Amino acid sequence: MNNKALNELLKKGDEHSFTLIYDVLYQPLIAYLMQYVDKAADAEDIAQSTFIKLWEKKDTLNLNISVKSYTYSTAYNLFIDNYRKNKKQQTYLDQLKSETLINLVEESDDLLEHKLKLIDKAVESLPERCRLILIMHKKQGYSHKEIAKKLQISTKTVEAQLRIAYTRLRKDFKDRPDIYLTLISVKKWI
Structure with a gap:
């Protein structure tokens, strides 16, 4: 299915049209995300969130680009957000562990x-x-x-x-x- 057909399906805004978009883009999106994440489950979570965002914004989106491009860029942005959040949590845990080790030495x-x-x-x-x-x-x-x-x-x-x-x-x-x-x-x- 080409980009124009996908955009037309999104404009319809009904569940059947959205399901067709999902069926066409889901597996390629997972493959795309696997180059950034280690686990298929993480790629699936990001892909699901991407389609949820697409569904929630379907009525207000003014697509100057294709649905496919929008979906991939949204997925990438979600990956970056998750990466930053996980990095921040890991930094916090590393800092906490370091402080604990220092306290162990000093206590x-x-x-x-x-x-x-x-x-x-x-x-x-x-x-x-x-x-x-x-x-x-x-x-x-x-x-x-x-x-x-x-x-x-x-x-x-x-x-x-x-x-x-x-x-x-x-x-x-x-x-x-x-x-x-x-x-x-x-x-x-x-």
Whole structure:
């Protein structure tokens, strides 16, 4: 379908016409976005948002360019917005982790020891498998692959159990984020 036909469909403004536009442009738009993102799910999210914007603005758009060009430029702009937002979040998390590490170095041994005791107590309350895998990872320094080999389980199982453990611990320390950050910041705790 050519650009003129796509523009005419958008001018009609009905759902059937929009579905035709969607059917023609969706897969090529995903392919275009895959050059910018690592995951197909991210490309699909951006594409969905692009078509939502197109649908919301269909009545007010004065298209001097083709629907295809508008769709691609909107998708690219959404990608840039998401990238900036994610970059800002990552910068914030990196800064928070850095501050936590500095605080760990600067805080007294007694305070650190107290935090580690609280962490140990919380870890002891985890389900047995989660606790074992977390201890192997954080206390003994084993990689996911090494844990999987030693316990004869898949690395996906190790990752799932660690995710469960960290989720529980984050919930346990929701009122004390400094302790949770200590847990995730230190390579090994004794």
